[in-house]
Amino acid sequence: MSELKSAEEKAAEERRGPAGARRGGPPHAQLGMPTEKSQDFVPSAKRVLGLLRPDRAVVAGSLVLALVSVVLNAIGPKILGRATDLVFAGVFSRQIPAGVTQEQAVEGLRAQGRGTVADVLAAMDHVVPGQGIDFGAVGRVLLVVLAIYVVAAGLQLVQGRLLTTAVNRTVFRLRRDVEDKLNRLPLPYFDAQPRGELLSRVTNDIDNVAQSLQQTLSQLVTSLLTVVAMIAMMLYISPLLAVIALVTIPVTMVVTAAIGKRSQGHFVQQWKSTGQVNAVVEETFTGHELVKVFGRRAEADREFAERNDALYDASFKAQFISGVIMPTLMFIGNLNYVAIAVVGGLRVASGSMSLGDVQAFIQYSRQFTQPLTQVASMANLMQSGVASAERVFEVLDAPEQEPDSGTPARIDDPRGRVAFEDVSFSYTPEKPLIEHLDLVVEPGQTVAIVGPTGAGKTTLVNLVMRFYELDGGRITLDGRDIRELTRHDLRSRTGMVLQDTWLFAGTIHDNIAYGRPGATEEEILEAARATYVDRFVHSLPDGYDTLLNAEADNISAGERQLITIARAFLADPSLLILDEATSSVDTRTELLVQHAMAALRSDRTSFVIAHRLSTIRDADLILVMEDGRIVERGSHAELLAAGGAFARLHAAQFAGAVADPDDETAAGPGAPGAPGAPALAGPRG
Incomplete structure (x- = not known):
């Protein structure tokens, strides 16, 4: 959508830099940004497991239960093999005449030339000639095995419950840490991140980490313990067969590592693409009116299709490659x-082994290869979860804003005197914006700031709020460097009404009350009446209880702005910042709001950013800014009499002159196209 920008807007962005300049820009303006290279799987996986450290006692308990459960499951086949031996011995016993000993029967078979059968009979226990199968003994063995498996299943249930608790607590803390981190990140970080991409990291990626931990951790622990237990039992029964079975371990490891290495990059790309798709969707729907007005629906659809195709391609490759692991290992296991x-x-x-031992060994070999196959089948989940965790860790590892002073200063008698002393600031080092600015605003003064788009008007008040840190100089409030104050203390003294209204999903009453927690009902109503919110609220079916949706677009733009003004009125700040605060109201309402704003500004230091010069006639001081510098300052009458930049801007707005902005010879000194004349309109600076 970058084609939508005019040459003036692009120039303004170059002056403003990468921060506030892109706020409120067209959809997709920030897409396609390069992302940092992902971490390696092993360090990231260790860090994910490190998140479980606060619940290590619960995890340790679940590991003990898992170990006992695995040991019981490992004993089961060996005891069950005893039942097989009893059945097999019973079959042979029935074929031997009563009164003949086992040794005699073996010798008789050898004499008949049936040496193999004789070897099998010689290796048997519990042979009672002529008796047949001892079903009582078989039943007792089966009951023991049943009891073992029931206890093992119960332990697995408790172990799963404990591990689920630990995982959910871990994800709870992770969400909390991310939320806390977002509150500590500086504003430039959010200016450089598409909102959809950031939302994807703190929602989709954390959900995927939770799902991966939940589905893999318990099964992974059980599977690894099972492998160890099965190896021990196989070595106990037959070292030779154990060696044959263990040949699959290095083969399995090589196959899993080779396939997992190929799929990891695709999983990382899958979640990056997911964030980009979310960014396109979120920004397209946020700016759907702009998209339709400029006829860019086809372009938006094409961009979504490109991102969606990239997501499909990455997802297909990641799932297909990792999905090859399980059938490959099943084939190795069958061999x-x-x-x-x-x-x-x-x-x-x-006669070297009993039939029951062979049966038990085959069970162990299947139980040995099954957990290996399960671990391999979980590789895609683990790869996907770690890839998502890396993206969450990038947020957690992002540089935070400078901490507040350890011994913060306090202003005991707030008056609202603001001083800029040799202030310099730039969004990017190679493009200076404000250089060596000096300005003093006395308590109770109303200072209006005007100038073309990108001149640095909004930047000036953002520096007062410490949304950005200075490159040089200092700003003081009542003689105190604002860097010596806590951000909370500084901002709690400041009321701010922006051109871009911000309201949350809730009632109109709650949105006004947000300005001062604990305000009484009468104070809230007084603020609403003073700012003329009360006048339109009574026309709504539910009055002050009218619910605003997430975008607050079920009321008009002017009504939204009046509510934000009422909220600032209720806050009763000592320093007031109005950034095009009446840009969305009609002319008559603007006159009414001007009276409310005059009452609101009384005894307060006020900064007013305005493009409509009619709203700042009564300002105590008007600053005209160009390219980050104050080129003129004075009252309304003084600046008109001076005939400089302000006079040209005033003439451009009220004389109604129209000229070709590229034709300097055709424009008079007061026309919009005159040399040095500022732009008539555009986004706030």
Whole structure:
């Protein structure tokens, strides 16, 4: 949408720099910004796990329960193999005549040339010739196994509950830390971030971190403990078969690492693209009127399609590549299963192992490969969660605003005297804006600031509010350097009404009361009556209880501005800043508001930024700014008599002269196109 900018606006942006200049600009003005290179997976994963440190006791308890549960699950197959041996021994026992011992039966089989069967019989326990299967013994073994599995399942349930508690507490703290961090970040940080991108980081990315921790942490711990337990049991039963089974570990690690490395970059890009899509959607809907007025819907759709295609491409590659892990490892596991079954069968035939041990070993091998497969299948979730965590960490690691003084000064008798002493400021070092500015505003004075777009008018009052830090010089309030005051103390003494109204979703009453917590009902109504809010509120069905939506666009722009003025009136500040505060009201309402503003400004130091010169006739001092410098100062009458920049601006507004701004010879000294004449209109400076 950058084509929408005029040459004047672009020049103004160059003067203003990257900060307030882009506030309120056209949609998509900040998209396509380069993002920082993502961190490595391992350091980021360690940092994510470090978030669990405050709940380490809960996590440790869940690990103990997981360990006991895994041990019980590991014992189960070995005991169950005992039942298989009892059944198998019973089958052989029935085929041996009663009165013949096991040793005699073995010798008889060898004499018949059936050495393999003899070896199998010789390795058996609990052989009772002629008796058959001992179902009582089998039943007791099965009951023991059932009890073991029930206890293990109960422990897993408690362990899952504990870990869920720890994860949710961790995410709660993460959200809280991000919220606190946002409140400590300087205004330039937000000027450099598309709102949709930032919203995506503090909502979508944190949700994804929570989901990844919730789904992977418990399963990951259980799976790793299971692998260790299965390896121990396999080594206990048969070192040879254990070696065959363990061959899959390095193969699994190599495959997982290779595929995970390829997918990590795509997961990072997936969440970056998600933020960019959100930025396009949020900014397009915020500026949908502008998009439609300038016929840019097709361009907005095309930009959304490009971002959406990039998101589709990154998501597809990330999910597809990481999804290859599980079927690959299942194939490796199946090959391992075949090898164990063949070698195990040969060992049973040779009498080296019992059938129950082979059955137990096969169960262990499946339980061994299954958690490895689960860990591999969780790789996409872990990669995605870590990629989102990196984006959240970038917010948490962003440089914060300078801290307040450790021993802040206090103003015991606030009067509102403001002094600029050799002040210099620039948004970017290579483009100076304000240089060596000196200005003194006495208590109770009303100072109007006028000038072309980008002259530095709004910047001047933003410096008073410490939204930005000075490059040189200082600003004092009642003789105190504002850097010696806490920001809260400084801003609590200041009321501000902006050209861009800000109202929150709530009632009109609550929006006015926001100016001073604890104000009485009568004080709120008095502020509303003084600023003529009361006049239009009674025409609404619900009066002061009328609910405003998130954008407050269910009332007119002028009504929104009157509510913000009422809020400033209620705050009763000692320093008042009005930035085009009546730009959205009609002429008649403006006259009424002027009377309210006069009452509001009484006994207060006021800065008034205005393009409409009719609103500043009664100002005690008018400053004319150009390129960050004060080129003229004086009263309304003095500046008109001087015939300088203010006089030209005044003539341009009230004489109604029209000329080609590129034709300097055709413009008179008071015309808009005259050399040095400021722009007639445009965004606030």
